[in-house]
Amino acid sequence: MSASEYKRQAAEFAAEMVEDGMVVGLGTGSTAAFVVEALGRRHKEGLRFVAIPTSLATEKQALGVGIPLTTFGEHARVNLTIDGADEIQRGTLNLIKGLGGALLREKIVAASSDRLVIVADETKLVDHLGMKTLLPVEVTSFGWESTARQIERLGAQASPRRNREGAFFVSDGGNLILDCRFPVISDAGRLEQDIRSIVGVVESGLFVGMGTDAIVAGGEGIAHLTVGA
Numbered sequence: 001m002s003a004s005e006y007k008r009q010a011a012e013f014a015a016e017m018v019e020d021g022m023v024v025g026l027g028t029g030s031t032a033a034f035v036v037e038a039l040g041r042r043h044k045e046g047l048r049f050v051a052i053p054t055s056l057a058t059e060k061q062a063l064g065v066g067i068p069l070t071t072f073g074e075h076a077r078v079n080l081t082i083d084g085a086d087e088i089q090r091g092t093l094n095l096i097k098g099l100g101g102a103l104l105r106e107k108i109v110a111a112s113s114d115r116l117v118i119v120a121d122e123t124k125l126v127d128h129l130g131m132k133t134l135l136p137v138e139v140t141s142f143g144w145e146s147t148a149r150q151i152e153r154l155g156a157q158a159s160p161r162r163n164r165e166g167a168f169f170v171s172d173g174g175n176l177i178l179d180c181r182f183p184v185i186s187d188a189g190r191l192e193q194d195i196r197s198i199v200g201v202v203e204s205g206l207f208v209g210m211g212t213d214a215i216v217a218g219g220e221g222i223a224h225l226t227v228g229a
């Protein structure tokens with residue numbers, strides 16, 4: 001079975017966790033897109049919920065499948081957010097997110113969620129964060145070179161993300177993304193604090209202590225992981 005099929009399986013499983021009356025956070029990326037598709041179907045079947053999307057792309061998809069959207073002006077808390085991730089650390093469920101560029105809105109929604117359920121295929125599970133992917137850090141465009149130098153003092157190589165045309169990638173928030181190559185991350189909480197203390201950093205793609213559940217699909221079936229398990 002392909003990675004895409006595993007992503008769909010995890011997404012379908014997680015979409016069943018949404019209950020009538022919930023405020024739901026809708027994640028971003030190829031796995032979260034399967035969740036939006038499944039929730040659009042459940043909405044058509046009669047499930048009543050409202051949702052807050054984590055990106056313009058997800059907003060467009062959600063509207064396209066008829067999911068009613070809401071805002072933090074109307075709802076202070078989100079009951080359940082379902083999102084993808086680039087790496088999931090076994091045991092802690094600490095995450096690296098943002099390879100799709102949506103980390104800031106994703107983190108705002110995650111921080112206001114009672115439960116953050118991550119959906120993924122099994123290739124995303126790692127023993128230590130930073131083993132497979134770069135760490136995206138969203139920074140203001142003004143002075144990004146200076147911000148990148150400060151991040152490099154923490155032991156990383158930091159490069160601005162570019163689009164296919166070679167221009168800087170600009171996030172939904174109008175910022176740049178620095179893709180940072182760190183040696184394997186042994187203390188994610190400490191690194192997160194160190195990065196966030198740098199002037200010019202808007203947010204990092206390290207999500208520490210936020211994930212409550214992970215639905216991971218692979219060759220051996222679907223696993224529902226919780227922190228510590």
Ligand SMILES: O=C[C@H](O)[C@H](O)[C@H](O)COP(=O)(O)O
Pocket residue numbers: 027028029030031032083084085086097098099100101102103106
């Ligand atoms: O910015 C993108 C998000 O953090 C995604 O949730 C993450 O990159 C995982 O995306 P995918 O499900 O496409 O692998």
